[in-house]
Amino acid sequence: DIVMTQSPDSLAVSLGERATINCKSSQTVLYSSDSKNYLAWYQQKPGQPPKLLIHWASTRESGVPDRFSGSGSGTDFTLTISSLQAEDVAVYYCQQYYSIPYTFGQGTKLEIK
Amino acid sequence: QVQLQESGPGLVKPSATLSLTCTVSGYSISSGYYWAWIRQPPGKGLEWIGHIYHSGSTYYNPSLKSRVTISVDMSKNQFSVKLSSVTAADTAVYYCARSEPGYSWFDSWGQGTLVTVSS
Numbered sequence: 001d002i003v004m005t006q007s008p009d010s011l012a013v014s015l016g017e018r019a020t021i022n023c024k025s026s027q028t029v030l031y032s033s034d035s036k037n038y039l040a041w042y043q044q045k046p047g048q049p050p051k052l053l054i055h056w057a058s059t060r061e062s063g064v065p066d067r068f069s070g071s072g073s074g075t076d077f078t079l080t081i082s083s084l085q086a087e088d089v090a091v092y093y094c095q096q097y098y099s100i101p102y103t104f105g106q107g108t109k110l111e112i113k
Numbered sequence: 114q115v116q117l118q119e120s121g122p123g124l125v126k127p128s129a130t131l132s133l134t135c136t137v138s139g140y141s142i143s144s145g146y147y148w149a150w151i152r153q154p155p156g157k158g159l160e161w162i163g164h165i166y167h168s169g170s171t172y173y174n175p176s177l178k179s180r181v182t183i184s185v186d187m188s189k190n191q192f193s194v195k196l197s198s199v200t201a202a203d204t205a206v207y208y209c210a211r212s213e214p215g216y217s218w219f220d221s222w223g224q225g226t227l228v229t230v231s232s
Contacts, residue, residue, distance in 0.1 A: 001175075038216075040218035040219075042219075048224075049208055049210075049222035049223065049224060049225050050159065050208075050219070050222060051222075052218055052219060052220050055216070055218040061220070093158065093159060095159075095218065095219075097212075097216065097217040097218055100172055100174075101161055101174040101175060101176070102161040102217055103161065104158055104159040104160070104161075105158070106158045107158050107159075
């Protein structure tokens with residue numbers, strides 16, 4: 001299984017400031033045949049299902065604000081929120097879909113400082 | 114817009130079989146996509162259980178493979194999961210979700226249903 005490890009486990013950021021969440025996979029999720037990173041990011045608010053934010057490591061879903069961006073390749077990835085808004089308080093998860101079983105990171109809890 | 118809704122018992126006895134159904138609206142299961150089950154123990158992270166294609170092809174998490182069965186009923190536009198020999202460790206919110214074949218990010222989710230394993 002590919003193990004996904006996120007850091008930090010929790011993060012407190014002031015409104016308007018940048019938030020950065022890291023995700024590291026135990027093996028590459030970059031598929032050589034198409035040069036794509038099989039990595040997605042989700043946002044989960046209390047009592048709600050996860051919401052897909054980003055796939056292919058950096059492609060934002062339709063309707064996701066452009067303050068959310070994803071970067072990285074191979075085994076190291078980052079989700080960045082450029083200017084934190086109050087509605088961004090949530091737990092964020094990365095997920096690899098490179099190989100079965102699909103696996104998620106343990107989550108990063110983002111709060112307002 | 115596709116909508117998914119889980120249904121089933123909220124309480125299951127230890128050693129029994131957990132059974133849940135996901136009803137899909139706004140999209141025909143027979144048109145494609147993978148249809149998945151994912152669970153989340155209270156206060157913990159997400160675990161992919163498995164998924165099914167409309168053809169009936171299934172893929173399971175090896176950690177659960179001996180206990181899980183996912184099936185589809187296209188006449189009702191539903192898919193289901195059965196998990197046998199449950200223990201307290203199977204207590205979780207169970208989500209159904211949709212993913213693109215070959216690119217299994219999950220773009221649509223049900224609201225989830227809490228299943229508690231307890232006598």
